[in-house]
Amino acid sequence: MPSSHDQHTPAFAPGTPRQVAVVGAGMVGLATAWFLQEAGVQxxxxxxxxxxxxxxxxxxxxxxxxxxxxxxxxxxxxxxLRAVASPRSPVYLPLRADRTLLRFLTGFVAHSTPRRWRAGMAAYVPLNERALEAFDTLAAGGVLAQTHAARPFLACFARERQAAPLLAELEAVRDAGQDVAFHPVTGWRARAVEPALTDRVGAAVQIAGQRYVHPPEYVRALGQGVRARGGEVIEGTGVADLEHGGNGVTVVTTTAERHVHDAVVLATGAELGRLAGRFGVRQPVQAGRGYSFSVPTEHMPRGPLYFPAQRVACTPLNGRLRVAGMMEFRRPGDPLDPRRIAAIVDAVRPFLTGVDLDDRRNEWVGSRPCTPDGLPLVGATASPRVFVAGGHGMWGIALGPITGQLLAQTVLKGEAPPELAPFDPLR
Ligand SMILES: Cc1cc2nc3c(=O)[nH]c(=O)nc-3n(C[C@H](O)[C@H](O)[C@H](O)COP(=O)(O)OP(=O)(O)OC[C@H]3O[C@@H](n4cnc5c(N)ncnc54)[C@H](O)[C@@H]3O)c2cc1C
Known part of the structure; x- marks a missing residue:
């Protein structure tokens, strides 16, 4: 496989970063690293x-x-608000809140208006329109992981009237100028397409043109892609501090090693605030923790199944069904709470047949990096050598590659493309 170094001649303007550090090897950090390599950056x-x-x-x-x-x-x-403080509800808010959580919640409430949502949606549209294309660019550039067409993608409901909020949201996305194709289907039709659904599914909405990935396989392949093109991915090495100097930024590792780079991109997920705060990033990033596990099934669904009222997502992954859900506002490092797994199981059990929800493997908890206004933080900080990429909340997988592509341009040109203006980390 030819590396991009063979295909691209680096064209560095004087002062353009040649050696960039990325902190965090999640989807966002790895995609940013990959797109920086496209331009010949080490x-x-x-x-x-x-x-x-x-x-x-x-x-x-x-x-x-x-x-x-x-x-x-x-x-x-x-x-x-209705669900607050109930460990079995799909949204869980502990009664003991810390400072980040209080700032996050105050901001979240202030942004929960139709006008702000429309403004946020308008900001998402240019990214959404190019999100899948960015995955195709990675594939064409040699990243050895597939995206799968979601044929079909079904959102399922117990009763037809429960579909109204999702249909209204999809209409609003369309009103914002995004091309979205969807149509309601009867419960009977949904069950005919996906025999894993029970007759408790009374209605569904089918959405066209969506895809999915196997997340662990995808990020692993992306990490391999970065390495194959000559990048270093140093695992087991945390970054404790950044020191800004005249000739670059010194990365200080948790083992007290010091390495100077021309620029640094912080892509530390739900912990973005810790290192970014010193560079003028004031938006709190709160962990919105979600849970998942995988189960065996007799009739593997042909595509993802979404249960919006229960806030549960199911995805076929290599012969097992991954079931994911829950929004728990707690610290990223807190232990997995088995009550949340039980709540997800109880929520989907009535709707699935031939799925052994008791034979669970890979029980997992992870932190969505959530911002109060629901928009990611992507761009330069108060330091022209320190950038952030993160805060995508529920959508860092779908938007990781396009974020990396646009941020790489920002790092290289010293100027953000217009699509990133609403995501200014210093807002
Ligand atoms: C249950 C659940 C379901 C979801 N479903 C979807 C979905 O279907 N589609 C979608 O688009 N999104 C989904 N999301 C959201 C998505 O997972 C996140 O938005 C995305 O993974 C964030 O990626 P990231 O690279 O910013 O952060 P992360 O993947 O969290 O990566 C951050 C990395 O930084 C490392 N790190 C942190 N601090 C340091 C440090 N100081 N030094 C060095 N390394 C550090 C961490 O170890 C970690 O590996 C879901 C999330 C959850 C929890």
Missing amino acids: VTVYERDSVGAGASWGNAGWLTPALTAPLPEPAVLRYG
């Missing part, structure tokens, strides 16, 4: 654990631009 990725150890591992793997929208909106707020 990259070093520092990962305190292993490739994909964060949220990029156990997620649902959906590449669903039709659903990729800001999280704060009036319906989510109403729902969240």
Whole structure:
């Protein structure tokens, strides 16, 4: 396989970074590293654990631009407030809140208006429109992991009227100018297409043109892709601090090693605030923890199944069904709470048949990096040599590659493309 170094001649303007460090080997950090390599930049990725150890591992793997929208909106707020503090509800808020959580919640409430949602959605559209194309660029450039067409992608409901909020949201996405194709189907039709559904599914909405990936395989392949092109991916090495100097940025590792780079991209997921705060990034990044596990099934669904009322996502992955859900606002390092797994199981059990929800493997908890306005943080900080890429909340897999592509341009040109303006980390 030819490396991109064979195909691209680096064209460095004086002062353009040649040696860039990326902190965090999740989807966003690895995609940024890969697209920097496209322009001939030498990259070093520092990962305190292993490739994909964060949220990029156990997620649902959906590449669903039709659903990729800001999280704060009036319906989510109403729902969240009702569900507060119940360990068995799909949204869980502990009664003891810390400072980041309080700032996050105050901002989230302030942004949960139709007007703010529309403004946020307008910001997402240019990214959503190119999100899948960015995966195709990675594939064409030699990343050895597939995306799968979601044929079909079905959102399932107990009753027809429950589909109304999703249909309204899809209409709103369309009103924002995004091309979205969807249509309601009867429960009978949904069950005919996906025999894993029970007759408790009374209605569904089919969304066209979506895809999905096997998240662990994908991030692993992306990490290999970065290495194959001459990048260093250093696992087991956390970054404790960054020191800004005249000739570059010094990365100080947790083992007190010091390495100077021309520029640094912080892609540390739910922990973005810790290192980025010193460079003027004031937006809190709160862990919205989600859970997943995999189960065997007699009739493997042909595509992802979504249960919006239960907030549960199911994805066929290598012979097992990954079941994911829950939004738990706690610290990223807190232990897995088995009550949340039980809540997900109880929520989907009535809707699935031939699925052994008690034979669970790979029980997992991970942290979505959530911002109060529901928009990611992508771009330069108060330091022209320090950049951030993260805060994608529910959608860092779908938007990781396009984020990496646009941020690489920002790092190289010293100027953000217009699509990134709403995601300015200093907002
Ligand atoms: C249950 C669930 C389902 C989801 N489903 C989907 C979905 O279907 N589609 C979708 O698009 N998104 C989905 N998401 C969201 C998605 O997983 C995240 O938005 C995305 O993985 C974030 O990627 P990231 O690279 O920013 O962060 P992460 O994947 O968390 O990566 C950050 C990395 O930084 C490392 N790190 C942190 N601090 C340091 C440090 N100081 N030094 C060195 N390394 C450090 C961590 O170890 C980690 O590997 C889901 C999330 C959950 C929890």
